[in-house]
Amino acid sequence: MGAITLRAVEKWFDEVQVIKGIDLAIEAGEFVVFVGPSGCGKSTLLRMIGGLEDTSRGVIEIDGRDVTDQPPARRGLTMVFQSYALYPHMSVRENMGFSLKTAGAPKAEIDAKVGHAAEILKLDAYLDRRPKDLSGGQRQRVAIGRSIVREPTAFLFDEPLSNLDAALRVEMRYEIAKLHQALDTTMIYVTHDQVEAMTLADRIVVLEAGQIAQVGTPRALYETPANLFVAQFIGSPKMNILPCTVEGQTWRIERGRGGPYNGAGAAVHLGIRPEHIAIAEVGTGHCDGTVDVVEYLGADCFVVVDCGPLGRVTVRTTGTTDVAVGQAVGLAFDPDWLTFFGADGQAI
Template sequence: MAGVELTNVVKRYGDVQVMHGVDLSIEEGEFCVFVGPSGCGKSTLLRMIAGLEETTEGRITIGGRDVTREDPSQRGVAMVFQTYALYPHMTVADNMGFGLKMNGHPKSEIDSKVSEASRILKLDEYLKRKPAALSGGQRQRVAIGRAIVRGPEVFLFDEPLSNLDAELRVEMRVEIARLHKEIGATMIYVTHDQVEAMTMADKIVVLRAGRIEQVGAPLELYRNPNNRFVAGFIGSPSMNFLKGKVTGGGVEVPGLQTTVTPAVTLPAEGTDVILGMRPEHLSVEDGDTLTVDLTEALGGVSYAYLTTDTEEKIIVEERGDIRSDEGDRIGLSIDPARILVFDAKTELRLR
């Protein structure tokens, strides 16, 4: 195991800069997830750690050793890709042990490490099969097994579940989380799916346009986002945002035809702000301020999609036997202590 340290890391392609002075510390044995929208730089950053992309400026250390200019094979990392990249003519056992074989390791050592990886990943009964005889989830486990056999200091995962169906994605999330607990290795995982990030990570790194927006534990980011981008990206369904204006009595919210008093220090009267509210922190009540556009009934929970008279959109979580119906006119009850307030210009959170 080894920690990973990035210091003022920059990446340029010609005159185009895509990573902007990234500073990040990943502790030994930590499960760190890079998350963000497409094009934010998460895969580029992972490939820079792996040595598959050259680092233009800055420093990358693994286990305290500067690897910024070292070849990928010398960095002590193993990477699992979105595509399984298995050799179709080889058995599962041969695929997992191929890297060690090419590096001249004795057969007894290869067999021992393949056997241990197979035990961890529950692949014993598939060792003599070829990839064509495996399901997508089994192939991904073989790809992970190939990484385990190498005994790396750091595991790198680049959207490894993107090609799987919904049920297999859930199964493999559990498998990878279990693997992390069993072997205790440092793992860095890239995904665009914030549900994966929330359920698997010790630490989440939220990226946007080549910059880190916020780093923290999953619930910390969920409960205490630093800006509107993080607040909207973390959480499913995403946070609701409504325009407001600071008044002498709090914040006037035209969309809800009311004034609220959030538990924060407000700026000067007349300042435009954005209010953030999670769907589960709102509740439907009698009223005539919003229209129900659609209700998604998911069993124990439903989501009502609402439109204000100012054409702003709101999602409300509903539980219990009474649910809203399309076309209903309703009101909303809001807990002021749950409201987040963001500066309308900078989008930074006010506290």
């Protein structure tokens, strides 16, 4: 089990509303990621689900049971935080089994559950070590193992990889993905890192100023953003947004060329991902510009082109692309990957 439902959930701190009427249904066994910029309310929403923050208005249900006013211990959830919070004087085995020991569980049961968690997390060889003898990634695995032994209804992760270096973050993303496959338990994960969101989630909840901007699979959010905020938040480099006009069934950009327009409303912005733009000869694409910056990344190359009144346009191409700063180029857009937005910022 582990289905979690939020109905018109709000959070107020005195006169300030930080969560503004969230409706969300999370299916049992689903991996859902809350993502958004700092201050958007993602950690607050997670803490409300866990019972660490009161819910000002609305209802939170777990497996159909109203837990809105229930304390954390009655919700059957477990949280993994950015800080490992391990007891330094205890071994890995003792840290992982501590909650069961305080609950009065038999030693045989504790040993069995700790052994099972250690096997899943590949901590068998470290059970008798203390936290100071472990790497950051190993300590985070111990913190996760401490949650696994409790056999929760769902796991709540609050930016658990923020304290790790880049290499360990990649390794731990893999470990968490494998953990979800092994346990098939509901997981809600908060991060500001869209790479974590895109690689881990079954569905992503993009939050903006305490509201849901869009919910969907990573592919759906990337390919069909619902609004300008999601279009520019999801994706690295972000989607290029250019001012455009519509005349009948044709779209046009300033000092450039256009194409067929089949939208149901008047578009004022055109969006296109960097990988859907090709570098062409001057005068042969949709617009022209001057190469401003070339970022070589090996297999990929990001070329930033100054297109005058259209602004800077980022092109993602292969590492073998041969262009130089100051070179005049044309940019050709793939017509199958254009997204149009109206004056209200919503996708058309």
